[in-house]
Structures are given as C-alpha cells and as structure tokens.
Amino acid sequence: MTQAMQPWWKTATGYQIYPRSFCDSNGDGIGDLGGIISKLDHLRDLGIGFIWLSPVYASPMRDNGYDISDYRQIAPEFGTLDDFDALVTQARDKGIRIVMDLVVNHCSSEHEWFLKACQSRDCPEHDFFYWRDQRPDTNGPPDDQRACFGGSAWTWVESVGRYYYGHFGAQQPELNWHNPALRREVFDVMNWWLDKGIGGFRIDVIELIGKDLDNRVYVEGPDMHRFIAEMHAACFAGRDIMTVGESWSAKPDTALLYCGKARKEVDMVFNFNHIDAAWDPDKGRFGPNLFDLPTHKRILADWQHALADDGWNSLYLSNHDLPRPVSHYGCDGPFRVRSAKMLAMTMHLMKGTPFIYQGEEIGMTNANFTELGQFRDIETLGQLTEQTARGVSRQEFIDGANINGRDNARTPVQWDSSAHAGFTTGDPWIDVNANYVDINVELDRADPNGIFAFYQDLVALRENLDIVTKGSFASLCSNDPNVFVYERVLGTQRLLVLGNFTNKAISLDAGELSDKDGKVVLSNITRETLKSNEHIPLEPYEAFALLSDI
Ligand code: TEU
Numbered sequence: 001m002t003q004a005m006q007p008w009w010k011t012a013t014g015y016q017i018y019p020r021s022f023c024d025s026n027g028d029g030i031g032d033l034g035g036i037i038s039k040l041d042h043l044r045d046l047g048i049g050f051i052w053l054s055p056v057y058a059s060p061m062r063d064n065g066y067d068i069s070d071y072r073q074i075a076p077e078f079g080t081l082d083d084f085d086a087l088v089t090q091a092r093d094k095g096i097r098i099v100m101d102l103v104v105n106h107c108s109s110e111h112e113w114f115l116k117a118c119q120s121r122d123c124p125e126h127d128f129f130y131w132r133d134q135r136p137d138t139n140g141p142p143d144d145q146r147a148c149f150g151g152s153a154w155t156w157v158e159s160v161g162r163y164y165y166g167h168f169g170a171q172q173p174e175l176n177w178h179n180p181a182l183r184r185e186v187f188d189v190m191n192w193w194l195d196k197g198i199g200g201f202r203i204d205v206i207e208l209i210g211k212d213l214d215n216r217v218y219v220e221g222p223d224m225h226r227f228i229a230e231m232h233a234a235c236f237a238g239r240d241i242m243t244v245g246e247s248w249s250a251k252p253d254t255a256l257l258y259c260g261k262a263r264k265e266v267d268m269v270f271n272f273n274h275i276d277a278a279w280d281p282d283k284g285r286f287g288p289n290l291f292d293l294p295t296h297k298r299i300l301a302d303w304q305h306a307l308a309d310d311g312w313n314s315l316y317l318s319n320h321d322l323p324r325p326v327s328h329y330g331c332d333g334p335f336r337v338r339s340a341k342m343l344a345m346t347m348h349l350m351k352g353t354p355f356i357y358q359g360e361e362i363g364m365t366n367a368n369f370t371e372l373g374q375f376r377d378i379e380t381l382g383q384l385t386e387q388t389a390r391g392v393s394r395q396e397f398i399d400g401a402n403i404n405g406r407d408n409a410r411t412p413v414q415w416d417s418s419a420h421a422g423f424t425t426g427d428p429w430i431d432v433n434a435n436y437v438d439i440n441v442e443l444d445r446a447d448p449n450g451i452f453a454f455y456q457d458l459v460a461l462r463e464n465l466d467i468v469t470k471g472s473f474a475s476l477c478s479n480d481p482n483v484f485v486y487e488r489v490l491g492t493q494r495l496l497v498l499g500n501f502t503n504k505a506i507s508l509d510a511g512e513l514s515d516k517d518g519k520v521v522l523s524n525i526t527r528e529t530l531k532s533n534e535h536i537p538l539e540p541y542e543a544f545a546l547l548s549d550i
C-alpha cells in the first residue's frame with residue numbers, strides 16, 4: 001500500500017497547542033485563536049499535518065479549559081466561533097487539520113446542566129451526574145475517595161441534600177455516562193463540531209467514562225468500551241477523521257481493545273506507561289525523577305510490538321501536563337540542542353504518529369520557578385495543600401513541582417527576544433521563562449543547524465520514507481543503559497536508529513548491529529557513514545539514522 005493509501009493521520013505529524021500559552025493577539029496576556037492564526041505559517045513550515053487544539057470552549061478556567069461550561073461556545077478570552085471557523089479554514093488552506101480536545105468525562109460546575117441538577121432531584125439534568133446520599137453512620141461522604149487535585153472527591157449540595165462525585169475536584173463534576181440521555185447530549189455536541197469540518201478529537205481521560213462508583217472501579221470500568229463503541233457509531237463512523245483517547249490505564253495487552261481496527265472505537269490511545277514509570281511510587285509526579293533508559297525503551301518496544309499489525313501508536317514525550325523533554329530526559333545545558341534532536345529522532349522514527357508539543361520544536365526547557373506564587377496549575381496548588389499537610393516542606397514541594405509539574409509545559413511559547421518573548425504585549429498570565437532571550441523561535445529558525453530545522457527534516461523523512469510509517473520494529477542492545485537502538489525493516493530496506501541518552505562520549509559494542517554499511521539519512525552531528533567495526537564511538541547525545549539495503 002503506498003503512503004497515499006494510508007489514512008492521513010498515519011503519515012502526518014501532529015502538533016499540540018495549549019491555546020492559553022501559545023500566542024496572544026490582543027494584549028490581554030492570554031493566548032487566543034487570533035494568535036494561533038497569526039502563527040499558522042510557522043506550523044506550515046514545520047510540516048505538521050494537524051493541530052491537537054487543547055480546549056477553547058467556554059469555561060471558568062479553573063483547569064484552563066478542561067472544565068467546560070458551554071460545549072457550543074468559544075471562551076471569550078480565546079475569541080469567538082467566527083474566529084474558530086477562520087482558524088479551521090485558514091489552517092486547511094495550509095494543509096493542516098484541527099483536531100479538537102474533547103472533555104466529556106466531566107464538565108464545569110458552572111455548566112447549565114449542573115446548575116439545574118443542583119436545583120432539583122427531579123429535573124432530567126440531575127442524573128447527568130453521580131449523586132449519593134450521606135453515609136447514615138457518619139453523615140459524611142459515601143467513601144474516602146480523594147480528588148486528583150486535592151480534597152474529597154465528594155461535595156455536598158444542600159439544596160438537594162446529596163453529594164456529587166468529582167474525580168478531579170468539586171469544580172469538575174463527573175458526567176454520568178450510564179445515563180443514555182447524557183450520552184445523546186454529548187454525541188450531539190460531538191457531531192456539531194464535526195459538522196464544522198474539524199479533523200477529529202483527542203478525548204480527555206477516556207478511561208474514566210465507564211466507571212462503576214459503587215464498586216469503586218474508576219478506570220477502564222465495565223462499560224467503558226461499550227460507551228466508546230457507541231460514540232464511534234454515533235459520531236465517527238463514515239467520517240475521514242482521527243480520534244485519540246487519553247488513557248493513563250491502557251497497557252500493551254489492553255491497547256487493541258481501544259484501537260484495534262475491528263473494535264470501531266478510537267484510532268489511537270495516548271498511554272502513559274513510559275511517562276509514569278519514572279514517577280515516585282509515593283509522591284507520583286511530585287517526587288524525584290526515576291528515569292531508567294532500559295525500562296523506558298522496554299516499555300516503548302512493548303507498545304511497538306502490541307500494535308505492530310493492528311491499531312496504531314501515538315509517539316510523544318511531551319504535552320501540556322508533562323515536563324519539557326529536553327530538561328526531563330536530555331540536557332538543558334551545554335547539550336540542549338543536540339539532546340533535543342536525539343530525543344525527537346528516537347521518538348519520531350518509531351512506528352506510529354508523532355505529536356510535537358508547542359515549544360518542543362525549539363527545545364524550550366522547564367520553568368524552574370523559585371516562588372510558589374509563580375505556579376498556576378490547579379493540580380500543583382491542590383497537591384501543595386495535600387503534601388504540606390503530610391509534612392512535605394514548601395521548598396521540597398517546589399523542587400518536586402519543578403521536576404515534573406504541569407506548569408513546566410505552560411510557560412508561554414518563546415517567539416523572539418522582545419519583551420515577554422513576543423508572546424504578548426500585555427502582562428502574561430504565567431511567567432515567561434527567563435531564558436527566552438537565548439531560546440526562541442526567531443533565533444532557532446535562523447540557525448540551519450537549529451532544532452526547528454531538525455524537526456522539519458524528521459517530518460519530511462516520515463512523509464518520504466515508507467519504512468518510517470510501515471516498517472517493522474525491533475529493539476537492539478535492549479539492556480544497554482546508555483543507548484536507545486532499534487531497527488525498522490521494510491522489504492529490502494533497513495533503517496537503524498540510534499541515540500546516546502547520556503552526556504558522555506561512549507563506545508557502543510556493535511556486535512548486535514547487523515551490517516552497518518549504509519547512508520546516514522539524519523544525524524545530530526556531522527557523520528557521513530558508519531564504519532563497520534566492533535565498536536561505534538558515540539559523542540554525548542549523538543543520534544543518527546542509517547538507511548541500508550539488505
Ligand atoms: O489529564 C488526565 C490526568 O488525570 C492527568 O492530569 C494526570 O492524571 C495527573 O496530572 C497526574 O498527576 C487530563 C488533561 O490532560 C488534564 O490537563 C486535565 O487537568 C485532566 O484530564 C482533567 O480534565
């Protein structure tokens with residue numbers, strides 16, 4: 001099958017935009033749709049095929065839009081429905097589709113449905129949510145479940161004399177997917193957006209929609225796949241779109257239940273096995289970074305093998321909830337540029353669809369905040385309360401949040417060295433990283449050996465080499481603690497991909513590598529060919545891809 005016959009999302013590279021931090025066009029310090037439109041040429045130049053647009057719907061912005069108060073309105077701070085239609089049209093003219101982020105596991109506590117639900121037990125909207133009576137023995141909440149962002153997952157509403165459930169917190173009440181009337185409302189919303197010509201959906205926390213509260217089954221509940229299949233039948237079937245569900249619970253042995261072609265559910269999942277493997281068992285993301293390369297590459301290989309012949313992988317290291325890859329996995333010091341390229345190459349040349357997160361294409365780094373007052377994320381601030389109550393010191397918490405907190409990805413995109421990095425002419429809603437003078441789009445794009453140019457080459461390689469989208473995957477040197485090596489094979493071609501994950505020059509025992517003659521199609525240092533010898537000398541963070549005929 002030629003590239004042309006594969007669905008567009010298998011040869012395209014995606015780009016995630018967190019609108020609040022991308023580009024501000026009206027000087028209020030908040031990114032917006034006008035700002036995105038003004039940067040479409042930057043994205044066209046990068047070569048991406050679609051944008052995953054984090055929520056722009058009406059919202060009180062407690063969770064920066066992942067708390068929706070009107071599914072058919074654009075948040076005024078981001079613009080209007082006309083602005084949205086202009087974005088879809090102008091992006092399409094540049095060969096870029098818009099994939100919307102859809103948050104339908106929960107809504108905002110300011111959504112009309114919830115406001116009605118709190119007025120009466122008898123209105124139809126009441127059972128759009130999960131309500132429980134107080135426990136007779138304690139007069140307290142039904143159980144001790146904690147919310148992701150701190151506090152109890154149960155909140156009392158006097159007017160109806162019941163508790164409601166919020167997995168993330170009181171301001172994001174869970175939608176009751178067991179209610180067919182609620183599902184119909186959600187599917188109507190989805191079709192309303194699809195009929196506006198969007199390219200698909202990234203579905204927030206899809207693993208939570210089938211929960212069985214009374215048996216305390218919160219993830220991948222008994223009805224989850226039934227609901228996703230119903231969503232597919234009601235909204236996706238027959239449309240040329242891409243759907244990707246976020247699931248922190250998905251594993252290689254459950255992956256095909258979500259994205260196997262015959263399942264008719266979603267096209268891909270965002271799994272997090274390679275992400276939270278490095279999280280502290282007790283403190284989660286707010287503990288030390290426990291990254292271990294052999295574990296990391298084993299997990300990636302497991303997913304490559306699980307979806308080798310059916311389903312499809314998403315490939316990413318970064319999104320709006322995660323630290324900046326160059327700080328977390330690479331080097332944000334002397335080898336920042338080279339390690340950013342190594343991380344990108346070893347991720348992008350696997351089988352699947354790569355997702356670039358805004359700013360990754362120029363190697364933006366973690367925020368390195370020094371004051372609690374600089375943090376904005378509801379989860380970070382919620383966990384601060386929980387963890388300091390457990391005796392964690394404020395400085396220890398700041399150190400933990402600087403490693404893995406969600407604000408690391410949410411500092412404004414650094415466009416140039418002008419005030420506020422060219423993100424806004426106003427006061428930014430969150431501090432711009434002080435290193436913007438040295439790390440910005442204008443500087444990086446002026447460098448033919450910059451990170452942006454390298455990402456352009458990666459995107460082009462994917463589009464021009466069938467082996468990248470269709471070749472098999474085999475991990476090599478699996479136990480080597482320093483180097484990630486794998487090979488792709490398609491017909492008579494082999495692509496060897498290798499990345500040194502360390503800041504040290506090392507010599508790789510090349511015994512496991514098959515013949516090493518071939519053409520270097522991409523490298524992050526100048527290297528023409530690979531001499532056939534027993535050991536391969538590698539510079540710190542060196543990466544290359546070698547194409548050979550077998
Ligand atoms: O995130 C899912 C989610 O639960 C993560 O926030 C993760 O579990 C948590 O950070 C662990 O520390 C999605 C969105 O990506 C996120 O931005 C939203 O805050 C969340 O859902 C609620 O919509």
Ligand code: CA
Binds near residue numbers: 027028029030077
């Ligand atoms: Ca703005």
